[in-house]
Amino acid sequence: MNIFTRILPKASQQTSHAFHFHILPPPKPRFPLPRQSHTSTVPELPSPPQDAAIAKLVLESDPESLSEVLSNPTLQWTPHLVDQVLKRLWNHGPKALQFFKHLDCNPFYTHSASSFDHAIDIAARLRDYRTAWTLLHRMRSLRCGPTPRTFAIIAERYVSAGKAHRAVKVFLSMHEHGCRQDLNSFNTILDVLCKSRRVEMAYSLFKMLRSRFKCDSVTYNVIANGWCLIKRTPMAMRVLKEMVERGIEPTLVTYNILLKGYFRTGQFQEAWNFFLEMKKRECEIDVVTYTTMVHGFGVGGEVKKSKRVFDMMVTEGVVPSVATYNALIQVLCKKDNVQNAALVFAEMVRKGCVPNLTTYNVLIRGLCHSGDMERALELMARMEKDDCRPNVQTYNVVIRYFCDAGDIEKGLNMFEKMGDGSCLPNLDTYNILIGAMFVRKKSDDLVVAGKLLLEMIDRGFLPRKFTFNRVLNGLALTGNQDFAKEIMRMQSSCGRVPRHLKL
DNA sequence: ATAACCTTAC
Incomplete structure (x- = not known):
């Protein structure tokens, strides 16, 4: 809880309505035109296997x-x-x-x-x-x-490593590296900061430099979205109010950001009222609006409302996208049952909407969670022929559930399958497997854990201290002192940067 | 890679 939500929440019930009137366009007494939303039904071309x-x-x-x-x-x-x-x-x-x-x-x-x-x-x-x-x-x-994108990448990496100030510095100095600062790059750095939850810093930077760049609706949307992300919707309101005062029209994106913000803070009534207000004023409600509603109500446990909104959008002639189906499928997996989720999956395929990686990963997780590993694996096999090959997340889900169910061997087999090519394990994969090596309390398992630890370091992943200690203790307790020593040597030599990285 | 909707983690 922060100061603003303490000061504003009671009032927000009433005042936010006033804000809605402020931020939404004036009512237009015309009848709505049915809007067609585009769905991405064109499959990606398969990349040649040469790579x-x-x-x-x-x-x-x-x-x-x-x-x-x-x-x-x-x-x-x-x-x-x-x-x-x-x-x-x-x-x-x-x-x-x-x-x-x-x-x-x-x-x-x-x-x-x-x-x-x-x-x-x-x-x-x-x-x-x-x-x-x-x-x-x-x-x-x-x-x-370097291009603006290069700087966006560097900034993002600095921020996610906890060096937000360096990211800002990089932005401020990019012209010295032959790359122009403009509104686009300004919006990008603000977005990078906001997405990493450094919204305060983004807001300061925005206030500091807004006179230098002619800020547009993107700038304001980025900042408002940032406040919504960290559940400070009242601050988002404040930014949007300012936006209107400065003569910049809010867009549908603005409304969708705010709508999502209400769901994030669990203000379902606010969300619903805002949605109704959007309809009344004939904002061109789109597939993103509906997807936000379906997801928001669903994960909040309001499955009936979620489904009702889904039906509503179909009635209104807005075509559900993959994201909409994914939202509904996830909701049914988590708050209803997997069978119903599978029905929706079948329905989307029948309607010609092509499932993507998220669809598969959500449903596979749902199946694993209900203990139906067999159907999960069937679905995983089906992905291949849909030209939507399993990615690390897919493997991680299946490996995790195998290990949780005590089928360590099957988890390890799955891991082996990744090793032989298409999909390299990531940090999560190693953490899941190393964790699983402790359940059987077998000496051999701990040796495997040690090997996994060395392998992950070799691949540029730095294990947490906790992981090191766990493995070292395990090895010491099972009489693998020599191996433990080897790992300790490795631990002390791999500081922040693995040393074999010289370019 | 300029903004909004869909996976993820003990």
Whole structure:
């Protein structure tokens, strides 16, 4: 609870209505035109498997033989191909950077700006800022950047590493690196700060620089959304009021942000009233509005209302998108039962709406949760043929539930499957599995835990202190002192930046 | 990669 919500909440019941009148457009006594929302029903083109083969090659070859492998003249490097390979190696940062570096030395190939951005992102995620900046300077000397996007990436990495001030500094100095500051980059840095919940800082920066940039509705929406994210809806209201006072029209995006904000703070009545008000004033309510409603009511436990809103949108001629179906499916999984969720899944397919990764992951989680691992695995197999291959999250869900059910072997088998190619494990995967190695209290399991720990470090993931201690204790108790010592040596040598990361 | 809706974690 903060000061503002303490001061304003009682009043907000009444005053926010006054605000609605302020922020919403004046009533238009005309009858509504049915709005058609676009759904993304066009499947992505399958990417050629060449990048998978190259990623595998990179993973298997040691640093010495790598340059030989990569200078094979039959390989036709294109920026797109390089990007794809980097994405595949996302969860093996050190290898990804090795790959990038070797190709950078290839005299017949020059990296594109987007590949540089990927590499910088990977380096900064490993907290290897030196490498990130070296790459940025190299980009400049090759005259392919840095672009505003490059700075957005660096800022985001700084913020998520708890260095928000550095992110702001980077923004303020970007012109010194040959990249113009404009309203777009200003909006971007504000958004980066807000999305990482550093809303206070974003708001200060906004107040400090708003006279320098001609702020637009995006600026205000970004800030309002930030306040809503941290459940300070009254502050969002205040920003929006100011927006109106400065003559900037709120848009549908503004309304959707505020609507979501009400759900975040559990103000269902407010949300409902606001929605009705939007209808009354004939805002062009869109699929996002409805999806927000379906999701908001559903996760709040109001399944009936959630379904009613879903039916309402269909009646009003707004076509549900994948996101709408995903919201409903998630709600049914969590607050109703999986069978009904599966029915909605079938329904969306019948209507020609193509399920995406989220759809599958939500439903697979629901099935796992109800103990139906078999159907979960069936669905996972079905993904493959829908050209929607399981990602790390999919694997993590299944592995977690296998382990929770005591089927450690099956969890480990699943993990093995990831190792052989398409989907590299991430930090969560390692944490889930290492945790599972303690349930059987077997010495062998702890050795596996130790190996997993070393492997994750090797791939650029830094285990928490807690994880180290747990594994070390386990190994010591089961008579694996030597292995424990080896891990301790590793622990002391891997500070913030794994040392083998020299570019 | 300029904003709003859909997964995630003990």
